[in-house]
Amino acid sequence: MDIVIKTEGATKVFNPNMPNEVKAITDVSIEIKKGELVVLKGPSGSGKTSLLSLIGCMSRPTEGKVIINGKDVAKLPERFLTEIRQKTFGFVFQMFNLIKGISVIENVMLPLYPTDTKLTAIKKQAEFVMEKLNILKKKNFNVQNLSAGEQQRVAIARALINEPEIILADEPTAHLDTKLSEDLIKILQRLNEDGKTIIMATHDPFVYERPFINRIIEMRDGMVKKAMVR
Amino acid sequence: MEKHKKILEYALSSLLRRKYKNLAVIAVFSLVVAILASILFLTHSFKVEALNVLIGAPELIVQKVSGGRHDLIPTDYIKRIQGIYGIGRVIPRYWGYYYDAITDGNYTLMGVDEDVQKLKLLDGRMPTKNSECAIGKGISDVRFTGIGEKMYLIDSKGKTLTFHVVGVFTSESAILTNDLILLNKEDILSLFGMSSDRATDVVVQVYNEFEVPFVAGKIREMLPDTRPIMKGEIIRTYETVFSWRSGMIFTVFFGALIAFCILAWDKATGLSAEERQEIGILKAIGWETSDILELKFWEGIVISLTSFLTGLILAYVHIFFLGASLFASALKGWSVIFPSFELIPYVNLYQVFTVLFLTVIPYVASTIIPSWKVAITDPDVVMRG
Numbered sequence: 001m002d003i004v005i006k007t008e009g010a011t012k013v014f015n016p017n018m019p020n021e022v023k024a025i026t027d028v029s030i031e032i033k034k035g036e037l038v039v040l041k042g043p044s045g046s047g048k049t050s051l052l053s054l055i056g057c058m059s060r061p062t063e064g065k066v067i068i069n070g071k072d073v074a075k076l077p078e079r080f081l082t083e084i085r086q087k088t089f090g091f092v093f094q095m096f097n098l099i100k101g102i103s104v105i106e107n108v109m110l111p112l113y114p115t116d117t118k119l120t121a122i123k124k125q126a127e128f129v130m131e132k133l134n135i136l137k138k139k140n141f142n143v144q145n146l147s148a149g150e151q152q153r154v155a156i157a158r159a160l161i162n163e164p165e166i167i168l169a170d171e172p173t174a175h176l177d178t179k180l181s182e183d184l185i186k187i188l189q190r191l192n193e194d195g196k197t198i199i200m201a202t203h204d205p206f207v208y209e210r211p212f213i214n215r216i217i218e219m220r221d222g223m224v225k226k227a228m229v230r
Numbered sequence: 231m232e233k234h235k236k237i238l239e240y241a242l243s244s245l246l247r248r249k250y251k252n253l254a255v256i257a258v259f260s261l262v263v264a265i266l267a268s269i270l271f272l273t274h275s276f277k278v279e280a281l282n283v284l285i286g287a288p289e290l291i292v293q294k295v296s297g298g299r300h301d302l303i304p305t306d307y308i309k310r311i312q313g314i315y316g317i318g319r320v321i322p323r324y325w326g327y328y329y330d331a332i333t334d335g336n337y338t339l340m341g342v343d344e345d346v347q348k349l350k351l352l353d354g355r356m357p358t359k360n361s362e363c364a365i366g367k368g369i370s371d372v373r374f375t376g377i378g379e380k381m382y383l384i385d386s387k388g389k390t391l392t393f394h395v396v397g398v399f400t401s402e403s404a405i406l407t408n409d410l411i412l413l414n415k416e417d418i419l420s421l422f423g424m425s426s427d428r429a430t431d432v433v434v435q436v437y438n439e440f441e442v443p444f445v446a447g448k449i450r451e452m453l454p455d456t457r458p459i460m461k462g463e464i465i466r467t468y469e470t471v472f473s474w475r476s477g478m479i480f481t482v483f484f485g486a487l488i489a490f491c492i493l494a495w496d497k498a499t500g501l502s503a504e505e506r507q508e509i510g511i512l513k514a515i516g517w518e519t520s521d522i523l524e525l526k527f528w529e530g531i532v533i534s535l536t537s538f539l540t541g542l543i544l545a546y547v548h549i550f551f552l553g554a555s556l557f558a559s560a561l562k563g564w565s566v567i568f569p570s571f572e573l574i575p576y577v578n579l580y581q582v583f584t585v586l587f588l589t590v591i592p593y594v595a596s597t598i599i600p601s602w603k604v605a606i607t608d609p610d611v612v613m614r615g
Contacts, residue, residue, distance in 0.1 A: 014611075053610035058514055060608065078519060078606070086516030097511045097613065100504075101247035106240075110512070113236040114521040122236075158515065 004166060004197055005032040005055055009064035012050050016062060024050035025222040027064070032199060034165075037192040039208045040201040042219035048201035049094075049170050051219070055199065056089050056168045057081040086111065090159030094171035096151045098143045098158075105130070105139040108157045122161075129157045133187065149180035156187060167191060169200040173207055181206055237521060241528035256537045263541025263589055264548065268556065270581040271549045278576040280468040288433040289442050291323075291459045292449055300457075302428035307453060311434060314448050316441050322429030324418040328383065328411070333372045339383075339422075341415040353377055354397030360414050364397035368408035381411070386423030393417070434458075501600050509604045510612030522605040523598055530597035534590040541589075542582070550575040 008029050014022040025047040032038050032055075040048040053059045054066050057073055060081075065072045068084060076084075091097075098107050108126040130136040133153045138146060143154060152172065159167055169188065173181040181204070189212050192198050202208055208216055218226040245252050292311065294303035308320045324341035342357060354377040357363055363381055370376050381393045399407045419426060434449070436442050446458035501509075509522055517525075548554060604612055 050610075053608075056514075058608060058613075059610040082513070082516060082518045085514065091514055093514075093613075097507070097514070099508055099511065102243055106243070110240075111515040111517075113240055114233055114517050116232045118232055119236060119239075162516065 002034045003031050004034045004069055005199070006030070006067040007051075007054065007061075007064065008067070010051070010054055010061045010066055011063040012047075012054060012059065013062040023222055025054070025219075028222075028224055029064075030217055030224060032197065034197055035192070035195055036214045037188070037198045037212060038200070038215045038217060039213050040199065040219060041203060041208050041216050042225075043203055046219040047222035048203075048219055050222070052168050052170050052199065052201050056091060057084050058091075086115075086162060088164055088166055090156075090162065090164035090167045092152070092155050092159050092167065092169040092172050094174050096148075096155045096175075098151060098154055100144050101142065103139065104135065104141050104143055104146065104154050107143055107154055108161055111158060111162050125161055126157070129160045130154075132160075133157050147180075148175050149177075149183065152176060152180070152184060153187070156184075160191075164196070166197045166199065169198065171202055171204075172200065173202065173204050178206070185210060233521075234524065237524050238528050241525050241532065244525070245529055245532060252533060255533060256540070259534065259537030259589070259593070260540040260544060263538050263585060264544035266585050266588070267542050267545035267582075268548050268554065270585065271545055271575075271577060272554050274578045274581060275549065275574065275576045277468065279574065281465065287461055287464070289436055289439055289461050290434040290446060291431050292434055292453075293431045293457045293459065294455055295457045296455065302424060303431055303456070305427050305429055307456070308432055310452060311432065311449060314445060314452070316437055316445060318435035318437055320435070321433045323431050323433055324415050324422075324424070325430045326418075326422050328421075330383075335372060335409070337369060337409050337411050339411050339413060339418060341418040342412055343415075354395075357396055357412060357414055360417055361391075361393055362396045362414065363393040363417075364399055364412040365395055366407040366410040367398060369411060370395075370398045383411075383421060385421045391417070391421060501604060505601075506604050506612055509601060510609045513605065513609035514613065519602070519605040523602055526598050526601040527594060530594035531590075533597075534593040538586060538590050542585070546575070546577075 010028045011026050012024045014024055028047075028051060040051060042048050050059070054061055055068075057066075057068070060066075061074050064074070066074050068088060073081060073084060099110065105123070105126050108130060109122045112122045112125070127136060127139065130139060133156055135150060135153045135157065138150060143151060146154065152175070167188075172184055172188070176184060185207060188198055188200070189210075192212070200207065207213075217224055292303065292307070294301045294307070303322075305322055308322060311317065311320045321343060323343060326339055328337045328339045329335075330337055354364065365373075365375070365381060373381065375381055375395055376398060377395055379395050381395050383391050383393065385391050393413065397412075399410070399412075413421070418424070434445065436445050442460055442462075446460055449456060449458045512522060512525075513519075548556065
């Protein structure tokens, strides 16, 4: 299988050489193959979110390399990182990170706004993914009026609208009850079966103990403690 | 194009999301533009009206000065002035200011001459014989009199004189006629107690306008107790007076302007946590820094242009429909306070662009710069707060 993501000695330091310097991850080297469903497991502050941010080109490593589809992105200009974020990744955030005050469908359409795709085509694509996630009925609702589970599905729909090959999910079940977590896991499993590579940061055993998880990378204190293939 | 259209659409939707905050900014912004534009409109309108008056004014006027004070000029000076080469006619003028105790206003009384004949009458005719007068619209209004009615004035001996109003005038310039009462020469002389060999001043016609300064110098040399006044000097005085007055009002409102600048700066620089978060999210889902800047540009433009146009319309209505009630008296000056008049709309595009430049551009810049600072930060850092 092709390696889609590779980090070599990736280190991320926030506020370097300042009194409030924080070493979020240290010398992390991992490889993720196309179509894998990988879990980054570890307690709060173990560096899961920071590693996910590095992989998703939302931040740059202080040291080391982050290679996406064979290209080292660590030193690429911002413009190229944006392009990679737009075309390669779909993000599902812990706090959903939806834009309040606008409708469900507008939130889902947002990633394709700064493209030359026609609004009608974007709308059609948004409705298609929303249908798949069973939230089409709520398309004109304001996102604030949705339940946590529905908001999470809107966030997934937004992550899928640009048809990304890799989905990054940060603690996707953190704000969901058992039933909604079960629904979400099923959605992610289905996406993985459709060929999407999924990297999920979680410390929820309800998620990482699932048999369909290909690999678990255990993190502690910003370093990879253990990697297990299932 | 499609991309820019969608970003604009999103910018409008963003503004509507924070409608109360944005409406408050628009209200304050519009008020500041309205004040600025009102001062500029009013000053410019006065200047243009004053210049219009002076277009028909003589190139050279000669007054007599006694001990530094304007005095009546002997009419035998006319012959001496006519002796200077290059001079056409020399015409005496009979006029003066009249304080009217009834209305507590200052009027300008003038004898009929050729220049005055050029004025347009709103209604009626010019006075042709003694005890007739034509009056300005302002005087007609404050004295509740009109054509066919009477006008009472007190002469220099305290005697009440009665005049028949035969005309009410208007002119291209309200400034010129609003406080004007036109009488026959003999009536003026009698009312002011002037002797017939004296005039208020004399108008000198010079064939070649480029020779006016030279002729003025000759008159000063020949008649040292006179003061020749050139039209150019009067124009400059008007401009200085109105610029000074508008400057004074600007100073009065400077506090308000500063307060607005602080508000705009605070609003623009102090991006709320929600706004920072939004920029982080947009970056994370694939928006480029330039897309964020375009979004903020549209937001700034919509707010500032809406405020600018609203302020401009408010200023126009305030000045040209409501008679500049807020600060007209400061700009008009004492001599025309009492007889109110309607300003004729004159708008200087250069000044409109100046207001646009001073308000819209700083606002848009102060909206974009802090957003740019956030947009160039890693989305991960922005979203973590």
